[in-house]
Amino acid sequence: MFKFFEFERKRLVKKGLASSKSRRRRTESELVQTMEHGIGAKVGIFVAFVLGLWMLIYSNLHQQPMEKAFIGLLIFLVALAQLWINHPNTWDKNSRLALLFGVLLLHLAVVKFVLVASESSHLGLWKLAVPYALAPLTLSVLLGRNHGIYAAIFASLWSFVVYSKSDAELLVMSLICGFVAVFVTLEVRRRSRLVRAGLYVGLASWLLSVIFGKIGPFVWESPVDTQWNMIGWQSLAAIGSGIGTALVVGGALPILESLFRITTSISWLELADLNHPLLKRMTMEAPGTYHHSLIVAQLSEAAAESIGANPSMARVCAYFHDIGKLVKPEYFTENMRYGRNPHDELAPTMSALIIIAHVKEGVDLALKHGLNQQIIDIIQQHHGTSLVFYFYKRALQQQEDARQGGKIMNIREEDIPEVREESFRYTGPKPQTRECAIISIADAVESASRSFERVTPQKIDQLIDDIIEKRLVDGQLAECDLTMRELVVIGESLKHSMHSMMHSRVAYPSDRTPGDKSGDRERRDTPNPPTTTRSANVPPMTAA
Numbered sequence: 001m002f003k004f005f006e007f008e009r010k011r012l013v014k015k016g017l018a019s020s021k022s023r024r025r026r027t028e029s030e031l032v033q034t035m036e037h038g039i040g041a042k043v044g045i046f047v048a049f050v051l052g053l054w055m056l057i058y059s060n061l062h063q064q065p066m067e068k069a070f071i072g073l074l075i076f077l078v079a080l081a082q083l084w085i086n087h088p089n090t091w092d093k094n095s096r097l098a099l100l101f102g103v104l105l106l107h108l109a110v111v112k113f114v115l116v117a118s119e120s121s122h123l124g125l126w127k128l129a130v131p132y133a134l135a136p137l138t139l140s141v142l143l144g145r146n147h148g149i150y151a152a153i154f155a156s157l158w159s160f161v162v163y164s165k166s167d168a169e170l171l172v173m174s175l176i177c178g179f180v181a182v183f184v185t186l187e188v189r190r191r192s193r194l195v196r197a198g199l200y201v202g203l204a205s206w207l208l209s210v211i212f213g214k215i216g217p218f219v220w221e222s223p224v225d226t227q228w229n230m231i232g233w234q235s236l237a238a239i240g241s242g243i244g245t246a247l248v249v250g251g252a253l254p255i256l257e258s259l260f261r262i263t264t265s266i267s268w269l270e271l272a273d274l275n276h277p278l279l280k281r282m283t284m285e286a287p288g289t290y291h292h293s294l295i296v297a298q299l300s301e302a303a304a305e306s307i308g309a310n311p312s313m314a315r316v317c318a319y320f321h322d323i324g325k326l327v328k329p330e331y332f333t334e335n336m337r338y339g340r341n342p343h344d345e346l347a348p349t350m351s352a353l354i355i356i357a358h359v360k361e362g363v364d365l366a367l368k369h370g371l372n373q374q375i376i377d378i379i380q381q382h383h384g385t386s387l388v389f390y391f392y393k394r395a396l397q398q399q400e401d402a403r404q405g406g407k408i409m410n411i412r413e414e415d416i417p418e419v420r421e422e423s424f425r426y427t428g429p430k431p432q433t434r435e436c437a438i439i440s441i442a443d444a445v446e447s448a449s450r451s452f453e454r455v456t457p458q459k460i461d462q463l464i465d466d467i468i469e470k471r472l473v474d475g476q477l478a479e480c481d482l483t484m485r486e487l488v489v490i491g492e493s494l495k496h497s498m499h500s501m502m503h504s505r506v507a508y509p510s511d512r513t514p515g516d517k518s519g520d521r522e523r524r525d526t527p528n529p530p531t532t533t534r535s536a537n538v539p540p541m542t543a544a
Contacts, residue, residue, distance in 0.1 A: 041094045049101040050076060056112050056162045072161045079154045087150070090143065099260045100139065100147065107135035107155050108162050115163045115170075128209055128234055129241040132156075132174045133181035133201040137249050140182045141194070142262050148185065152178025169212045173205065177242070180204045189265050189312065191250050198246025202239035209238050263372055268312035271372065278323050278369055288334030289325045292446060293318060299442035299497050300435070306493040307486045309434045317378040318439050320371060324362025324379070328354055334450070348395035352388045352424045359383060359426060377432065382440045384430040384476040392424040430479045437480040438490060441468060445494055455502045464494050 035041050050073065057068050083091055083100075090096040111130055118126030135155045140148025156174035163170065184197040209215045215234045257267060274280075282290040297318035304314035329335040331342055331354050343351045362379040399419050431437040444467045452459055468491055471477050477487075 036094050037092065038094070042097060045094060045097050045101060046076075046080070049105055052105045053108065053158065053162070056108055059112070068161050068164075072158060075154065075157050075161065079150075082150065087146065090147070095260050096143065099142065099256065099262075100151075103135050103138050104151060104155055104158070107131075107151075108158050110134060111155075111159050111174075112162050115165075119165075125233060125237040128205070128214060128237040129244075130173075130205075131241055131245040131248075132177035132205065133198070133242060133245050134249070136178035137181040137185060137194075137197060137201070137245060138252070138256070140185045141188055141249065141253065141264055141266075142256060142260075145182050145186055148182035149179070152182060169214075173208045173212070176208060177201050177204050187265065189269050191253075191266055194246045194250045195243060198243040199239070200242070201245065202242025205242055206235055206238040209234070261373055263313070263374060265310070265312050267372075268310070268316050271316045271375075272312070272319070274319070276319075276369075278326070278365060279319060281326055282323065286325050286329035286332070286335050288336075289322050289329060289332060292334050293320075293322055295446050295501065296321070296439065296442045298501075299446060299494055300439045302497050303438045303442060303490045303493040304435055306489050307434065307482075309438065313374065314435045314438055316372075317375050317435060318442070320362075320366065320375050321379055321382050321439055321443065322358065322362065323365050324358035324360065326365065327358065327361040331355070332358070334447075343391075348391040348398065349423055352391040352395075355388050355391070356426050378436045378439060381429055381431045381436045382443060383426040384440065385425050385428040386471075386474060386476055387421065388424045388426075392419070392421065395419045395424070430476055432479055434480055434482055434486070437477050437482050440476065441471060441490065442494060444471075445498065449498060449502060452502075457499055460498045460502065461495050464491050464498070 053072050053076065054069050057072060058065050090100065111132075111134075114126055114130050118130075136148045136152040139151045152175060156171055156178060159174050160171045181197060181201050184200045185193070188194060188197070206215070215231060215238065253264065253266070256262070257264060263271075279290065282293070297315045300314040300318045301311045303309075305311040325332050325335070330337075331351075336342075346354075359380060359382075363376055366376045366379055396419055399417070402417075431440050445464055448463055448467065449455075449460065468487055472487075482490075
């Protein structure tokens with residue numbers, strides 16, 4: 001059956017009746033979905049971690065291995081409960097669980113290796129080079145500060161259990177260094193910040209080592225007798241451990257991001273380069289859309305920052321949210337020139353199809369150029385299932401005109417085409433994240449504001465309130481995590497930004513001398529330019 005359809009398609013392509021190209025699709029097999037959300041894979045990750053933890057405990061014989069293994073298991077159960085209660089999104093995704101427990105197990109293995117190696121060191125340098133911040137630093141950058149704090153606490157507890165000669169000093173140093181690593185990576189937008197974080201962790205480790213007597217001894221009565229050479233090496237080991245950990249994490253981040261499909265703020269900043277081929281195409285083929293996208297990016301970034309969302313993600317995704325308009329740029333209001341409106345020659349249903357298709361075309365272009373998965377999701381979701389209102393109303397008006405004319409021409413009611421609202425709605429899905437919802441609102445606000453002939457703060461405020469209210473009533477914000485309070489904050493941010501962008505200027509006096517008619521002569525000799533680039537038949541919302 002499938003071979004027959006493929007043969008038929010090839011036959012039509014040869015005759016020129018079908019396209020030889022096929023649309024790119026995102027395909028996620030049932031196996032991938034099961035691996036990501038299935039309970040079996042989740043249990044497998046937990047069992048693998050517990051077995052790895054017990055191997056680390058039993059790898060170096062000590063007096064009470066069974067007791068340590070039992071304590072480690074109890075800590076693991078507490079860690080699972082904490083994860084299930086406070087991090088439900090991570091609990092739901094097996095890939096995130098694999099990353100979390102994989103990094104924690106690697107951290108424990110490295111700490112155990114360094115501590116065992118320190119037993120044979122005469123200067124104690126290995127014990128000062130313990131990478132206490134490995135797991136907290138990695139998970140804080142990849143998954144956020146809450147996961148970094150989670151890693152700092154439980155990595156410290158398990159390190160205390162895994163090492164046979166552990167003491168309270170190890171637990172305290174691990175906790176404090178882990179917390180310092182999380183604190184200095186709250187907003188990492190450049191890889192150089194990781195080195196700075198490693199330096200702070202190293203200084204914290206050095207200070208604690210001095211307090212606990214791991215560096216020294218210092219002979220305060222006779223400084224000459226102090227072995228400064230040995231103290232220098234010990235200090236270098238303590239500080240160098242933090243910096244070395246940061247360098248290793250920085251080098252591993254691209255691999256982990258690609259493997260677990262995570263985008264950090266560092267990568268978002270790199271993706272914000274406006275020299276991307278799609279954006280450069282937009283400047284030439286759809287300059288109106290390009291300018292629109294830049295403004296939406298500014299609005300979205302400020303709004304996202306006001307509610308604690310990811311501003312870098314909002315900015316970058318806004319750059320690319322309308323790349324589908326590159327396929328037919330002249331059909332969108334912001335790209336029309338000289339008052340020509342191609343929609344005047346089309347039926348409303350066909351116009352709506354072209355407007356709606358820019359979402360699918362955008363996904364196709366994004367897949368072709370290998371854009372980030374989160375960018376693709378926002379391209380697909382930023383219109384949700386909203387209605388292309390202008391063309392829907394236009395179709396209803398044409399239907400009513402046909403009915404009125406049909407009474408005169410004796411046309412039967414059933415012969416008049418039916419107008420269905422579903423034909424004028426985007427296919428969705430609705431926005432699933434806060435950043436996508438913000439871009440959706442900012443997109444509509446920027447587009448609609450272009451219809452103002454005279455801009456006033458009151459008009460801008462009313463427009464933004466109306467758009468947010470319509471989005472709520474239509475259910476477009478029902479599937480994202482925005483609260484009513486956050487919507488109010490977003491609205492205030494958009495109002496502030498729009499007031500700044502759409503301000504009026506003072507009318508400057510003319511520089512002509514009294515009685516000078518040259519300007520009037522120039523205006524008479526110059527053809528009248530088009531007064532507007534927006535056609536009267538296309539509403540501002542079609543630019544969204």
